[in-house]
Amino acid sequence: MKKILNNPENYVTEMLDGLLKAHPDSLICTAGDIHCIVRADAPVSGKVGIATGGGSGHLPLFIGYVGKGMLDGVAVGDIFASPHAEQMLEVTRKINGGKGVLYLYLNYGGDVMNFDMAAELAEMEGITVKTVLVADDVASAPASNAKQRRGIAGMAFAFKIAGAKAARGGSLEEVVLVTEKALNNIRTIGVALSPCTVPRIGKPTFSIGDDEMEIGMGVHGERGISREKLQSADVITTKMIDTVLEELNPISGDTFAVLINSLGATPPEELYIVYRKIHEILTGNLLKIHKPYIGEFATSMEMSGFSITLFKVDDEMKTLLDEPSYTPFFKKF
Amino acid sequence: MKKILNNPENYVTEMLDGLLKAHPDSLICTAGDIHCIVRADAPVSGKVGIATGGGSGHLPLFIGYVGKGMLDGVAVGDIFASPHAEQMLEVTRKINGGKGVLYLYLNYGGDVMNFDMAAELAEMEGITVKTVLVADDVASAPASNAKQRRGIAGMAFAFKIAGAKAARGGSLEEVVLVTEKALNNIRTIGVALSPCTVPRIGKPTFSIGDDEMEIGMGVHGERGISREKLQSADVITTKMIDTVLEELNPISGDTFAVLINSLGATPPEELYIVYRKIHEILTGNLLKIHKPYIGEFATSMEMSGFSITLFKVDDEMKTLLDEPSYTPFFKKF
Numbered sequence: 001m002k003k004i005l006n007n008p009e010n011y012v013t014e015m016l017d018g019l020l021k022a023h024p025d026s027l028i029c030t031a032g033d034i035h036c037i038v039r040a041d042a043p044v045s046g047k048v049g050i051a052t053g054g055g056s057g058h059l060p061l062f063i064g065y066v067g068k069g070m071l072d073g074v075a076v077g078d079i080f081a082s083p084h085a086e087q088m089l090e091v092t093r094k095i096n097g098g099k100g101v102l103y104l105y106l107n108y109g110g111d112v113m114n115f116d117m118a119a120e121l122a123e124m125e126g127i128t129v130k131t132v133l134v135a136d137d138v139a140s141a142p143a144s145n146a147k148q149r150r151g152i153a154g155m156a157f158a159f160k161i162a163g164a165k166a167a168r169g170g171s172l173e174e175v176v177l178v179t180e181k182a183l184n185n186i187r188t189i190g191v192a193l194s195p196c197t198v199p200r201i202g203k204p205t206f207s208i209g210d211d212e213m214e215i216g217m218g219v220h221g222e223r224g225i226s227r228e229k230l231q232s233a234d235v236i237t238t239k240m241i242d243t244v245l246e247e248l249n250p251i252s253g254d255t256f257a258v259l260i261n262s263l264g265a266t267p268p269e270e271l272y273i274v275y276r277k278i279h280e281i282l283t284g285n286l287l288k289i290h291k292p293y294i295g296e297f298a299t300s301m302e303m304s305g306f307s308i309t310l311f312k313v314d315d316e317m318k319t320l321l322d323e324p325s326y327t328p329f330f331k332k333f
Numbered sequence: 334m335k336k337i338l339n340n341p342e343n344y345v346t347e348m349l350d351g352l353l354k355a356h357p358d359s360l361i362c363t364a365g366d367i368h369c370i371v372r373a374d375a376p377v378s379g380k381v382g383i384a385t386g387g388g389s390g391h392l393p394l395f396i397g398y399v400g401k402g403m404l405d406g407v408a409v410g411d412i413f414a415s416p417h418a419e420q421m422l423e424v425t426r427k428i429n430g431g432k433g434v435l436y437l438y439l440n441y442g443g444d445v446m447n448f449d450m451a452a453e454l455a456e457m458e459g460i461t462v463k464t465v466l467v468a469d470d471v472a473s474a475p476a477s478n479a480k481q482r483r484g485i486a487g488m489a490f491a492f493k494i495a496g497a498k499a500a501r502g503g504s505l506e507e508v509v510l511v512t513e514k515a516l517n518n519i520r521t522i523g524v525a526l527s528p529c530t531v532p533r534i535g536k537p538t539f540s541i542g543d544d545e546m547e548i549g550m551g552v553h554g555e556r557g558i559s560r561e562k563l564q565s566a567d568v569i570t571t572k573m574i575d576t577v578l579e580e581l582n583p584i585s586g587d588t589f590a591v592l593i594n595s596l597g598a599t600p601p602e603e604l605y606i607v608y609r610k611i612h613e614i615l616t617g618n619l620l621k622i623h624k625p626y627i628g629e630f631a632t633s634m635e636m637s638g639f640s641i642t643l644f645k646v647d648d649e650m651k652t653l654l655d656e657p658s659y660t661p662f663f664k665k666f
Contacts, residue, residue, distance in 0.1 A: 003603060004607060005606060014609050099496060193335050217587060233337045267635055268629075272347075273337060279354045292355045
């Protein structure tokens with residue numbers, strides 16, 4: 001295991017300690033638990049609070065999205081493991097500004113179980129909670145069974161849309177509706193080239209041949225839709241875009257926000273080679289690009305590979321996407 | 334070679350094509366050469382122009398620093414190879430706003446030869462050019478021979494200081510002086526855990542044991558100061574900080590900007606584990622931290638490892654560091 005760490009048992013707590021020390025004006029922990037992290041100005045009175053949570057090992061997901069115009073708090077689990085319901089509840093209490101709280105997170109079993117439990121406990125304390133699940137990974141289940149899909153990098157758009165609507169004073173119902181509308185128009189597909197190592201386990205999450213890739217593999221190494229010989233960037237990109245576009249049924253003139261996410265080790269250079277091809281395909285089909293988002297949005301430590309997310313946007317979505325936001329990870333130098 | 338690419342010969346031009354398509358409002362190429370890239374609003378009249386350049390394979394270096402409050406233009410070479418003098422000259426012509434041009438780049442032989450040639454050609458055309466070299470890598474030569482040192486991630490601070498001073502209307506002489514003052518207080522040291530692959534070559538730049546690291550290795554795989562067994566994050570960090578601090582001779586109360594740069598595959602989680610230790614060491618020595626910069630600033634594609642840069646700052650430097658800037662890579666989400 002070639003990683004920069006101390007005791008693997010402390011990987012997450014030391015990472016969180018470093019994060020809080022790096023961003024003391026933006027992020028604080030609550031309830032004396034370093035796994036419960038909220039905006040330093042939480043609760044924001046009169047604003048819907050937005051909480052997320054999930055396993056570690058995916059920075060900037062989740063903490064990197066906590067900040068003005070985005071999320072209010074996050075419950076942080078161990079590497080690839082759900083946080084506890086009690087931690088989600090603590091975050092909920094701290095970010096409740098009187099207009100209710102939205103749970104917005106990725107569709108994984110452990111997270112769903114714990115967030116549902118936290119929602120029940122919060123309701124018993126008089127805090128209204130609504131839930132929206134991100135399930136954008138088209139490779140993880142067929143469209144006929146879309147609710148079973150896993151959530152991956154498309155969540156960045158969901159966070160932004162929900163966060164912008166809440167910052168504009170939207171009610172809990174309005175924030176839910178606009179986020180669901182966004183997610184109906186967001187689809188993602190990934191490809192993995194190499195695994196990562198969970199510190200506590202000390203060996204790679206899966207094995208793959210030196211000349212192989214796996215289309216649709218999940219960010220924790222979940223089985224994808226096909227393991228194939230590695231092909232050229234243009235061939236891979238075309239295959240991925242075709243799969244995603246098929247579900248979004250675009251017509252001439254439709255506009256898309258495009259997000260290309262590195263899983264970790266795939267360098268920005270290669271993401272731009274991919275974007276070049278996406279630009280060619282979309283504009284060649286008379287589709288428009290609102291804005292590209294290219295970089296690391298949901299990683300798996302040192303895994304290599306990337307995902308492509310397309311978000312079909314109307315004027316409402318474009319306006320919300322372009323609202324200001326400030327988080328420790330997405331700011332000016 | 335497990336990379337997302339088409340023909341390796343086209344790696345750089347396709348990457349640049351993708352970059353220009355992604356950021357059409359910010360970046361344009363000039364002289365009909367995709368390797369010559371400048372701010373879309375160049376030249377900025379009445380402002381010192383700042384040009385940099387160097388080999389590809391290090392994003393966000395160099396293009397990611399071109400924008401308001403930072404640099405004006407860049408000549409881009411092939412992977413790990415200097416651009417040509419003629420390309421630097423084209424950039425110089427395009428960014429000259431009447432107050433002269435600063436060449437601010439990293440100290441590598443090929444770049445120095447070509448930039449010096451470009452400076453001569455520019456002077457013959459009546460454009461005043463001054464040069465400041467970044468040579469912050471303490472592992473690449475002893476302090477007694479500091480001018481021979483290579484430049485690495487500390488250049489991000491130099492770009493910011495020079496860019497801010499130029500944006501404030503500083504003269505060419507003033508921009509040179511303040512950048513030299515900054516560089517006198519900037520030191521970097523790196524550690525490498527694994528190599529990267531140059532697409533055209535198709536095999537790793539060096540080999541290293543599964544349980545080894547190399548302290549001080551350069552971003553192109555240049556020999557470092559010691560190859561050792563991989564140690565804990567705290568031990569590695571302490572060793573690196575000690576080396577850097579020794580050169581900066583801090584006294585109680587001195588303030589530092591801290592930059593932790595991933596070489597590519599080392600994930601943000603591990604950079605924060607490193608920051609935790611740096612914070613402990615500096616504050617334990619009664620030194621202050623102005624601000625940490627944690628992420629990817631100068632990478633080597635999929636190489637793993639990181640570097641630490643310390644920048645001893647006074648009030649002038651703090652003010653310039655905190656000036657606004659906008660580039661395609663360092664902006665809000």
